[in-house]
Amino acid sequence: MTSFKQKPGLRRFIPTPINPKNPVPPDIEIAQAATLKPISQVAEEAGLLPEEIELYGDYKAKIKLSVLERLADVPDGKYIDVTAITPTPLGEGKTTTTVGLSQALGAHLGQRVFTCIRQPSQGPTFGIKGGAAGGGYSQVIPMEDFNLHLTGDIHAITAANNLLAAAIDTRMFHEAQQSDAALFNRLCPPDKHGQRHFAIGMLGRLQKLGITESDPEKLSPEERARFARLDIDPETVTWRRSVDVNDRMLRGITVGQGPEEKGFTLKTNFYISVASELMAILALSTSLTDMRARIGRVVIGLSRHGEPITTEDLGVAGALTVLMKDTIKPNLMQTLEGTPVLVHAGPFANIAHGNSSIIADMIALKLADYVVTESGFGSDMGMEKFFDIKCRYSGNIPNAVVLVATVRALKMHGGGPKVTAGTPLAPEYTEENLDLVRAGAENLLAHCRIAAKFGIPVVVAINRFPTDTQAELELVQKIAREEGKVSDAVICDHYAKGGAGALELGKAVMKAAQEPSKFEFLYPLEAAIKEKIEIIAREVYGADGVDYSELAEERIREYTRLGYDQLPICMAKTHLSLSHDPALKGVPKGYRIPIRDVSASIGAGFLYPLLGTMSTMPGLPTRPAYYDIDIDFATGRILGLS
Numbered sequence: 001m002t003s004f005k006q007k008p009g010l011r012r013f014i015p016t017p018i019n020p021k022n023p024v025p026p027d028i029e030i031a032q033a034a035t036l037k038p039i040s041q042v043a044e045e046a047g048l049l050p051e052e053i054e055l056y057g058d059y060k061a062k063i064k065l066s067v068l069e070r071l072a073d074v075p076d077g078k079y080i081d082v083t084a085i086t087p088t089p090l091g092e093g094k095t096t097t098t099v100g101l102s103q104a105l106g107a108h109l110g111q112r113v114f115t116c117i118r119q120p121s122q123g124p125t126f127g128i129k130g131g132a133a134g135g136g137y138s139q140v141i142p143m144e145d146f147n148l149h150l151t152g153d154i155h156a157i158t159a160a161n162n163l164l165a166a167a168i169d170t171r172m173f174h175e176a177q178q179s180d181a182a183l184f185n186r187l188c189p190p191d192k193h194g195q196r197h198f199a200i201g202m203l204g205r206l207q208k209l210g211i212t213e214s215d216p217e218k219l220s221p222e223e224r225a226r227f228a229r230l231d232i233d234p235e236t237v238t239w240r241r242s243v244d245v246n247d248r249m250l251r252g253i254t255v256g257q258g259p260e261e262k263g264f265t266l267k268t269n270f271y272i273s274v275a276s277e278l279m280a281i282l283a284l285s286t287s288l289t290d291m292r293a294r295i296g297r298v299v300i301g302l303s304r305h306g307e308p309i310t311t312e313d314l315g316v317a318g319a320l321t322v323l324m325k326d327t328i329k330p331n332l333m334q335t336l337e338g339t340p341v342l343v344h345a346g347p348f349a350n351i352a353h354g355n356s357s358i359i360a361d362m363i364a365l366k367l368a369d370y371v372v373t374e375s376g377f378g379s380d381m382g383m384e385k386f387f388d389i390k391c392r393y394s395g396n397i398p399n400a401v402v403l404v405a406t407v408r409a410l411k412m413h414g415g416g417p418k419v420t421a422g423t424p425l426a427p428e429y430t431e432e433n434l435d436l437v438r439a440g441a442e443n444l445l446a447h448c449r450i451a452a453k454f455g456i457p458v459v460v461a462i463n464r465f466p467t468d469t470q471a472e473l474e475l476v477q478k479i480a481r482e483e484g485k486v487s488d489a490v491i492c493d494h495y496a497k498g499g500a501g502a503l504e505l506g507k508a509v510m511k512a513a514q515e516p517s518k519f520e521f522l523y524p525l526e527a528a529i530k531e532k533i534e535i536i537a538r539e540v541y542g543a544d545g546v547d548y549s550e551l552a553e554e555r556i557r558e559y560t561r562l563g564y565d566q567l568p569i570c571m572a573k574t575h576l577s578l579s580h581d582p583a584l585k586g587v588p589k590g591y592r593i594p595i596r597d598v599s600a601s602i603g604a605g606f607l608y609p610l611l612g613t614m615s616t617m618p619g620l621p622t623r624p625a626y627y628d629i630d631i632d633f634a635t636g637r638i639l640g641l642s
Contacts, residue, residue, distance in 0.1 A: 039058060040061070053332065059334075060145055077369045082373070086377075088409045096136060101372050103336070104506035107339055107499045112367065115342070120133075126625055128618075138335070139335065140334070157276055160278050188202075198216060205315060208310075230314070237268075241268070281294045285359065286359065295320050379451050380540050387454050387521065388523070403448060403458055407472045408468070438475065450539075453539060460488070545592045552595045556598055564607060625640075
């Protein structure tokens with residue numbers, strides 16, 4: 001084993017030994033049997049000072065952003081992004097690979113390493129998969145804390161999101177019931193001395209209007225009316241309420257049906273909390289100040305005169321920031337082998353940009369030789385958005401990309417039978433079938449080419465499953481190596497063996513990270529909205545073209561008029577196909593991308609077209625994961641997360 005590097009004045013990193021069993025036990029059993037370091041020790045070994053962490057019990061902590069000031073002059077480490085081929089219901093183990101690679105680098109190859117991953121939504125946790133902490137002997141622990149609440153960041157975002165929704169509806173209700181003078185009097189009521197004052201949350205509105213007078217009494221009647229009446233057009237309101245649960249029944253609702261609302265009803269809907277623009281803002285902010293500014297730029301709709309209405313106009317931007325102030329600090333955890341992990345932010349990859357936070361990466365890059373992060377779903381989804389959105393705002397460019405593939409997934413892309421949750425796998429997936437692997441490899445090669453478009457070295461990680469034969473694994477490896485677009489292709493066994501099963505992957509990544517980078521973005525920001533959409537559709541998805549609905553056309557014209565056309569594009573589409581249609585596996589050809597709508601996340605800093613039938617609120621399946629989840633009262637342990 002390579003000797004471990006040691007920073008002056010800091011404890012030497014001590015890996016946590018594991019004892020892999022065969023067959024591999026359920027994920028939660030492995031996690032609950034694991035040896036945990038106190039999180040204060042994890043922090044010390046990682047190079048953090050006691051005053052830079054806030055403890056949340058024994059095994060979790062938040063990291064204060066002051067660490068960035070202390071380490072400002074420290075060179076950044078190497079930056080690795082883990083992505084995948086087109087996912088299938090079988091699961092490809094991308095997070096497992098992210099953790100396994102980190103364990104290989106940190107616990108076996110003598111490198112200082114940090115893992116940076118997203119916080120999971122409780123929607124999928126209770127709906128479709130039961131957990132998201134990795135798997136087997138490549139996990140983040142404590143698993144239960146990782147999957148259930150963590151430090152409350154998603155709850156804070158949900159609360160802030162719904163405060164804004166309430167502020168919008170309430171403001172429209174009151175404006176509908178009151179005159180301009182009455183509105184102004186209620187917004188700026190006289191105090192006990194008869195003096196009126198502008199609240200701190202009103203200053204943004206005044207600045208936008210160009211009103212420099214600080215005394216409300218000195219405003220003219222016209223200025224009072226402009227200040228008090230936002231005149232929001234309800235048809236243009238795009239902000240929705242949120243809840244972190246998969247609930248299809250909230251995709252369309254009516255609010256305002258109580259008698260006190262005087263007939264002021266509105267048709268609206270919920271989206272899942274991790275699709276909230278506030279979650280995307282958290283992930284893309286570079287400081288608390290930046291987060292406050294982004295929250296203030298959120299556009300909730302237009303006035304009847306076509307002017308954008310922001311949270312500053314509503315006077316709620318400061319309060320939203322207060323609700324989210326602790327979320328800006330990344331959450332520190334550990335892997336099974338004791339390497340440090342930052343869990344921070346959780347935007348959905350098929351709705352939002354699908355990457356963990358810039359802040360976490362910034363901190364990790366100062367503390368580590370290698371930072372291993374992941375982008376959601378396949379390279380056409382999270383990775384493209386990682387480069388074209390996250391990297392634009394962070395300025396950090398990865399040194400290498402790891403592309404995860406599995407034999408089972410390639411068989412499905414090659415024409416294998418449909419997989420239904422809860423039913424036994426067809427023999428095509430459990431027995432050797434080289435023809436299916438060969439046919440499905442086209443999907444792998446397509447993703448290799450997508451990654452190569454950005455000029456970053458690519459390493460293919462072939463994640464071994466127990467039913468894979470050696471001939472199948474070696475066939476995938478041979479096909480990937482012959483492609484010419486990758487630095488290497490490595491067979492991995494980190495699920496069953498932990499970091500020891502990803503040693504060759506770690507070595508390949510270290511080698512690739514030394515290669516010269518020829519990075520370039522896929523499109524220039526100066527390009528028109530349609531041009532950017534069509535570049536992504538053509539170059540990444542392989543579509544023949546793009547068709548826009550009348551609504552999408554209208555939105556594009558509106559956003560261009562408002563000057564939002566210079567923003568990057570965040571395509572909202574299915575993750576189950578390179579196309580917009582989840583039924584189209586492999587590498588679809590001869591199709592066009594339908595754009596039904598285009599929305600704007602101005603605070604986050606991107607436009608997101610909605611492709612096909614993509615929904616912002618997932619539903620529960622017939623047999624949700626919650627059937628398996630309970631508590632053992634004798635031990636207090638959680639059952640069923642996996």
